[in-house]
Amino acid sequence: MEETIRFKxxxxxxxxxxxxDRLLLWVLRTDLGLTGTKYGCGxxxxxxxxxxxxxEAVRSCQTSVKDVRDKEVVTxxxxxxxxGLHPVQKAFMxxxxxxCGYCTPGMIMNAYAFLRKHPKPSAAEIVEGMDDNLCxxxxxxxxxxxxxxxAEEMHGGH
Amino acid sequence: MNxxxxxxxxxxxxxSPMDRRRFLQTTGTGIFLFFKIRDVSFFTQEGPGRAxxxxxxxxxxxxxxxxxxxxxxxxxxxxxxxxxxxxxxAQMLADELDVRIDDVDMVMGDTDLCPWDRxxxxxxxxxxxxxxxRTAGAEARRVLIEMASEQLKVPAKDLATxxxxxxxRTNTKTRIAYAALAKGKKIExxxxxxxxxxxxxxxxIMSKPxxxxxxxxxxxxxxxxxxxxxxxxxxYAKILRPPAHGAKLIDVDTGEAGKVEGARVIRDGDLxxxxxxxxxxxxxxxxxxxxxxxxxxxxxxxxxxxxxxxxVAPAGKVIASGGDLTVGEKGSTSVLEQTYFNAYVAxxxxxxxxxxxxxxxxxxxxxxxxxxxxxxxxEVAKELGFRTEDVRVITPFVGGGFGGKTAHRQVVEAAxxxxxxxxxxxVAWTRNEEFFYDTFRPAAVIKIRxxxxxxxxxxxxxxxxxxxxxxxxxxxxxxxNHRTTAYNSSxxxxxxxxxxxxxxxRAPGNNSNSFARExxxxxxxxxxxxxxxxxxxxHLSDAKMKRVLQTAAGKFGWKPAKSPSGRGLGVALxxxxxxxxxxxxEVEVNKGTGxxxxxxxxxxxxxxxVVNPAGATIQMEGCITMGLGYALREGLHFxxxxxxDVNFGTYEIxxxxxxxxxxxxxxxxxxxxxxxxxxxxxxTMGAVIANAIYDAVGARVFELPMIPGRVxxxxxxx
Numbered sequence: 045m046e047e048t049i050r051f052k053x054x055x056x057x058x059x060x061x062x063x064x065d066r067l068l069l070w071v072l073r074t075d076l077g078l079t080g081t082k083y084g085c086g087x088x089x090x091x092x093x094x095x096x097x098x099x100e101a102v103r104s105c106q107t108s109v110k111d112v113r114d115k116e117v118v119t120x121x122x123x124x125x126x127x128g129l130h131p132v133q134k135a136f137m138x139x140x141x142x143x144c145g146y147c148t149p150g151m152i153m154n155a156y157a158f159l160r161k162h163p164k165p166s167a168a169e170i171v172e173g174m175d176d177n178l179c180x181x182x183x184x185x186x187x188x189x190x191x192x193x194x195a196e197e198m199h200g201g202h
Numbered sequence: 203m204n205x206x207x208x209x210x211x212x213x214x215x216x217x218s219p220m221d222r223r224r225f226l227q228t229t230g231t232g233i234f235l236f237f238k239i240r241d242v243s244f245f246t247q248e249g250p251g252r253a254x255x256x257x258x259x260x261x262x263x264x265x266x267x268x269x270x271x272x273x274x275x276x277x278x279x280x281x282x283x284x285x286x287x288x289x290x291x292a293q294m295l296a297d298e299l300d301v302r303i304d305d306v307d308m309v310m311g312d313t314d315l316c317p318w319d320r321x322x323x324x325x326x327x328x329x330x331x332x333x334x335x336r337t338a339g340a341e342a343r344r345v346l347i348e349m350a351s352e353q354l355k356v357p358a359k360d361l362a363t364x365x366x367x368x369x370x371r372t373n374t375k376t377r378i379a380y381a382a383l384a385k386g387k388k389i390e391x392x393x394x395x396x397x398x399x400x401x402x403x404x405x406x407i408m409s410k411p412x413x414x415x416x417x418x419x420x421x422x423x424x425x426x427x428x429x430x431x432x433x434x435x436x437x438y439a440k441i442l443r444p445p446a447h448g449a450k451l452i453d454v455d456t457g458e459a460g461k462v463e464g465a466r467v468i469r470d471g472d473l474x475x476x477x478x479x480x481x482x483x484x485x486x487x488x489x490x491x492x493x494x495x496x497x498x499x500x501x502x503x504x505x506x507x508x509x510x511x512x513x514v515a516p517a518g519k520v521i522a523s524g525g526d527l528t529v530g531e532k533g534s535t536s537v538l539e540q541t542y543f544n545a546y547v548a549x550x551x552x553x554x555x556x557x558x559x560x561x562x563x564x565x566x567x568x569x570x571x572x573x574x575x576x577x578x579x580x581e582v583a584k585e586l587g588f589r590t591e592d593v594r595v596i597t598p599f600v601g602g603g604f605g606g607k608t609a610h611r612q613v614v615e616a617a618x619x620x621x622x623x624x625x626x627x628x629v630a631w632t633r634n635e636e637f638f639y640d641t642f643r644p645a646a647v648i649k650i651r652x653x654x655x656x657x658x659x660x661x662x663x664x665x666x667x668x669x670x671x672x673x674x675x676x677x678x679x680x681x682x683n684h685r686t687t688a689y690n691s692s693x694x695x696x697x698x699x700x701x702x703x704x705x706x707x708r709a710p711g712n713n714s715n716s717f718a719r720e721x722x723x724x725x726x727x728x729x730x731x732x733x734x735x736x737x738x739x740x741h742l743s744d745a746k747m748k749r750v751l752q753t754a755a756g757k758f759g760w761k762p763a764k765s766p767s768g769r770g771l772g773v774a775l776x777x778x779x780x781x782x783x784x785x786x787x788e789v790e791v792n793k794g795t796g797x798x799x800x801x802x803x804x805x806x807x808x809x810x811x812v813v814n815p816a817g818a819t820i821q822m823e824g825c826i827t828m829g830l831g832y833a834l835r836e837g838l839h840f841x842x843x844x845x846x847d848v849n850f851g852t853y854e855i856x857x858x859x860x861x862x863x864x865x866x867x868x869x870x871x872x873x874x875x876x877x878x879x880x881x882x883x884x885x886t887m888g889a890v891i892a893n894a895i896y897d898a899v900g901a902r903v904f905e906l907p908m909i910p911g912r913v914x915x916x917x918x919x920x
Contacts, residue, residue, distance in 0.1 A: 063483075070482035074438075079430035080423020082601075084552045085633040089850035092552055120423035133421040140413050140820055144284030145420030146553040146601030152421060171858045178850060180552050180602050181284045182827030184861045186820070 051112045053078075054122025064110035069093045071109045072119060080120035080149045084178070091177035094150040094157075095119050101157035120149035123156060132156050135194035136187070143181035151177050155191045165195055232269040233384045235342045265317065266295065266338055268346070272366055272381030274299060274306045276335065279319025279576055280327050281311035282416065283551075283600035283607070284824075285880045286817035287327045289415045293813055294332055297407040298339030298399060300363035301380065303415075311575045311597030321574030321608055323706060325779035325878025328813055332876055333399075341397045349383045402811065402872040409872060411816035416599070426598045428556040428571040429630045436558065436626040437466070438481035439619045440488040442474035443635060447702045447843030449497040458490035467491075468622050473615075477623055481630065500842025502701055507645050508543050514699050515668050518687040522676045530662025530683030534653025536729050542650070542718035544670075544888070544906035545837030546700075547643040547707060548847070550855055553601020554636040555612040559619075560626040564588055566617065568595045573607040581610060582617045604828075605706035609641045634848045641705025642838060644693050646670035648718035658730035660741055665719070669695060671711025674885060677719055678777060679741040701843050708825075709881035712778045713832060717888030717906060720774035724765065724893045725902065733762035734773050734893065746808055747782050750869065751775060754784035754806040757867055765897045770801075772894030774886040779878020781809040785826075785886040787862070789894040791901075796914030798834060798895060804865040805883045810874035822866040822883040829887025830856045837907045 050059040053076070060075050072078045072095070081104055084092030088103040095104045096118040097111075123130045132155050135141070142148045151174070158173040159165070165173070170191050179187070267275045276295050282288040288308050296303040309315055311322075343363055350368035351358040354376055362371050369377035402409060419425035444451065451474070456467045459476050465487040466477040474491065478484035502510040531537060557570040559582065566586055572578045575595040583590040600607060616629040631639070651664040663684040667675045671693040675686050690699070693710045707713075727737035735755045742748050754760075754773070763769070770789045777783070788802040803826050812818050835854040839846045847853035866883070888906050896902050901916035 066480070067482055070480060073430075074432070074480050077432065078423070079426070079432075082427075082553070083429065083630070084554075085849055087633070087849050087851065089633075090552060120421075124422060129418075129421070136421045137413065137417040140417070140816060142284075142414070142417060142420050143286070143820065143824060144551070144553070144602040145416065145425050145599060146427060146551070148420050149423045171861070175858045178552060178855060178857060180550055180604070180828065180855060182824030182856070183820070184827055184856070184858050185823065185864055188858065188861075 047110075049109050049113050051114060052116040054118055060109065062109060065108050067105060068095070068107040068109050068112060068117075069104035072104060078119050078121050082146055082149060084147065084150070089176075089178065090147070090150070091154055092147050092150040094153040094177065096153055096157055099157065099160060101154045118153070120153060123152065130156065131197040132159065132191070132194040135190035135197065139186045139190040139193065141183050141186040141190040143183055147177065147179045151179065151187055155187070155194070159191065159195055159198065163195060163198070165191070167192065231384070232267045233342070233345070235266050235338050235345070266342060268342065268380050268384045270381055270384050272305060272379055272384070274301050275309055276306065277309045277316045278331065279311060279313070279316045280331060281322045281573060281575065281597045281600055282308075283322065283573065283603040285322075285327070285821065286414060286814065287322075289412055290328060290814040290817050291332065291335060292415060293407045293412060294336045295339045297405055298336045299343050301366040303407055303412070305366060311572075312594070313575050313579045313596075314594040318576050321577060322603070323573055323605060323608055325781075325880045325882070328876045329780060329810075329878055332813065336399045337397050340399045344397065346380055346383055350378050353378055353383070408813050409811070409815065412814050413816060420599075427553055427601050428558060428569045428598055429553070429628065431558045431569040431598065431628070433558065433560055433626040436628055437477040437479060437623060438484045438628050438630070439475045439477050439616065440481070440484040441615060441629070442488065442491055442493055443638060444495050444497075445844060446497050446500075449495040449843065451493060452496050453494040455492040458492075459487045462487040462490065466623060468619060470618070470622055473618065475619055477619065477625070477627065481628070485632075497844075498842065500844065503841045504545065504837065504839050508647050511645060511669050511699065512647055515689040516696070518666065518689045519691060520685060520687050521672055521691075523685040525662070525683030527662050527664055527683050527685055531653055533655055534661045535656045537651065537653045538722070538725055538729065539651045540649070540722060540725065540904060542648040542714075542721060542904050544646050544714050544717060544832070546645045546704070546840070547832045547836045548637060548640050548838060548853060549604045549606030549707060550636070550640075550853070551602025551604060551606060554631040554633060555607065555610070555639070556628070556630040557610070557613040557616040558626065558628045559613070559616040561586070561620050565592045566594070566620070568593065568613060568617070569598055570595055570610060570613045571600050571607055572597060572610050572613065573600065573603045573605070574610070577608070578610045578613045581614050585614050585617045586621055604708045605710060606640055609703070609705055611639055633850070637848055637853065638845050639703070641703045643707030643710070643713070643832075644669045644671070644695060644700060644704040646714040648714065650718060650722045652722055652726060654726050654730050658732050658737070658740070660726060667715060667718075669693075669699065670714035673710055674712030674715035674776065674778060678744060678747060678775075679723070679738070680743050681741070701840065702845065708828065709778045709885045712776065712881070712885040713829070713888060716774065716776040716885040717892065720776070720886065720889030721892050721902070721904070724772070724889070724896065728765045728896070731764050734765055735760055736762055738773070738775060747775060747777075750782045750806050750808050751784040753867060753869060754786050754804060757806065757865065758786045758804045760786060765893070766900040767897055770894050770898030772890045772892065772897055774889035774893060776882065776885040778882040778885045779880075781807050781877040781879065781882035783807045783882045783886055785883070785890040787890040787894045789891060789898055791895055791898045791913060792910075793899060793917065796910035796912070796917065798891065798908060798910070798913060800830060800834075800860070800862040800891060802863045802865070803890070804867075805886070806867045806869065807882055808869040808871050809877045809879055809882070811872045811876040812868055813876060815868060818868055818879045819866050821879045822868075823864050825881065825884035826864050826866075826887065827856050827861065829884040830860050832906060833888045833891045833908060834860075835907050835909060837909070
């Protein structure tokens with residue numbers, strides 16, 4: 045059913061008038077032009093489409109747009125603040141924690157949400173927290189290092 | 203040798219008037235240096251090497267431009283898919299030209315701006331393209347010095363360059379920037395003296411580790427991939443797919459799909475598609491189509507495929523031999539005969555195949571996820587009946603390729619639908635489609651008969667490879683009597699062989715061949731009761747391979763023991779794309795379930811001159827990680843032409859929790875030419891894990907992937 049859904053997107057009010065059963069991934073990418081969030085598998089296996097909804101990492105390929113009504117959505121485009129890149133983004137750059145870069149936005153968003161809950165994670169906790177995000181290029185160990193470094197940089201904050 | 207043409211804004215001397223005219227129209231003023239690769243000695247590998255030799259351009263195949271703003275642009279048909287040449291190629295050019303790397307722009311994979319290129323594969327960008335790029339950079343620098351000499355009235359021998367400036371060594375205040383020199387006079391110069399590139403000792407940018415130059419775009423979501431291209435009026439197309447390869451459409455009812463608001467149904471022969479301005483709406487409309495297919499009875503499946511392949515294999519072709527197998531066998535105290543198998547493997551890049559096509563009159567513009575933009579251009583031109591030069595393919599960032607994006611069915615589909623609909627069209631495959639139309643790494647069978655003498659020497663080696671391809675099939679040990687025979691030399695099978703398309707998969711052929719070879723070597727070492735590292739060293743005469751293996755053993759802390767030692771340690775060697783690799787792994791096997799946990803992998807490689815040590819290291823890590831997949835889990839499930847793996851739920855690729863501790867070492871060999879880096883360290887992964895499993899539990903697994911059931915079965919077999 046077509047209706048107007050209002051929510052907060054990357055810190056600003058947003059609204060779309062769409063069939064509210066449509067998936068957030070496609071509404072973000074096409075209606076709203078935020079293409080940083082990627083399609084990888086469409087069935088929540090890979091995590092390339094990960095965005096943050098009210099502080100939680102969700103798979104936007106499995107989330108209807110009506111499910112974010114009145115909520116706060118953050119995508120990769122909204123992670124960097126006025127002070128520049130987020131520490132997780134910086135750490136990914138410094139640790140060469142990416143190759144083709146296609147899974148990277150999902151990795152970073154998942155890591156961001158993970159660090160909110162685990163401000164001082166062990167390597168094992170990072171592995172567990174990131175295990176459902178897939179990377180085919182094989183940047184895994186560097187991603188773990190980047191997340192550890194970001195955690196230290198953030199001193200438990202976010 | 204490389205051949206050069208140099209001129210400034212001169213339209214008369216082009217090797218290719220067409221390309222050059224278009225190039226100059228688009229790029230304006232500056233100093234241009236055109237160069238081409240003519241040294242075919244770089245193309246010694248089988249497969250792509252052969253194709254490349256046949257298709258070497260008759261024209262220049264790269265150029266660089268020094269602009270009036272001082273920026274240097276390198277135009278190349280190569281593409282960036284994660285392998286990192288956007289950094290390493292720029293490093294080579296910046297160093298030879300003496301400019302800051304930040305002043306170098308890489309313009310890649312745009313068929314209107316960049317000269318023809320066969321494609322980005324075969325670990326060829328650095329070893330084949332790189333030397334020409336360096337020479338071009340050195341040549342351009344010399345030209346700039348000559349020009350500066352005239353302007354500054356200083357002899358060229360007194361001039362030096364640094365950071366994009368030519369200066370007088372004897373009076374450093376006398377200087378002129380490249381940018382100033384590039385302000386166009388119309389001068390044509392032909393330089394005939396041989397060009398000298400820098401010695402490694404003179405490198406300022408090369409051989410220093412640099413992080414990726416494209417990282418900022420990629421961590422902020424700004425990096426554009428083909429699916430991120432949005433054009434006014436563009437429609438997303440979802441195409442009706444058959445349930446199996448070989449199935450024929452016999453009846454279709456598109457009525458309900460056509461009722462979806464804004465949806466356009468297109469039917470053209472067997473092509474049935476729904477177009478909509480939103481991809482998800484096109485997708486749901488497609489699901490309303492009722493279609494009947496005539497599916498042929500399923501012939502082979504993932505279990506019977508090996509028997510089938512052996513049955514339909516063409517006659518063998520001996521590709522290497524020496525000595526006399528009969529003599530070798532007579533001198534053997536043990537003859538070991540084994541058959542190795544490996545399954546079809548998907549490329550599975552996280553970005554599925556995607557393309558956007560816009561047609562304006564008799565011209566088409568294409569944005570595609572492709573490893574071969576010029577090949578895609580040909581296919582689109584053919585599909586549309588356009589002249590090749592009227593099709594422009596632009597390659598945005600490519601979200602992983604691994605060989606799979608040398609095929610571009612999706613580009614042709616988008617072109618066809620753009621023509622039929624009259625609108626720009628994007629075709630972005632779903633994961634399901636990606637698993638259906640992938641050009642899989644072929645299933646393969648390798649039969650080896652080999653023998654050892656009472657003194658533990660390999661006496662003969664009779665190696666027969668079916669369907670993997672020749673790459674990596676030739677052994678490199680000291681064996682007096684040997685023969686290597688290939689039955690079907692390519693990774694592409696003929697009619698009636700594979701039930702679906704196969705193609706090149708990262709280090710094509712070599713993963714299968716190295717699994718079989720290095721497993722068999724280990725079997726012989728165990729039979730001889732000799733430590734597997736020692737056994738290999740005893741059979742190596744190549745100093746480079748010995749050094750690679752000895753370094754690996756030393757760095758790992760290898761302590762000699764005959765296998766199975768119970769420690770779970772394995773070793774394997776390989777050569778790919780000119781690079782020598784030794785890998786050592788440590789595994790733990792769950793004796794109850796057969797589940798294998800890889801705890802540590804160390805790889806050492808000699809790849810000649812290393813342009814970006816950071817990039818090369820990351821490629822090795824990527825190879826090791828990706829290799830865990832085909833070694834342990836990746837094997838395509840299918841029944842006839844029906845692919846039953848449709849997503850990552852049943853087709854598992856490596857994930858964080860699989861990751862071992864990874865250590866990599868690159869030997870210092872800076873005076874040798876650069877070799878391949880994107881593929882070599884993956885080829886040993888099957889054997890190094892198989893050998894470690896044997897060392898752990900005394901069970902030999904002959905089939906990839908080594909899923910728990912197979913390992914358990916091997917343990918029961920003993």
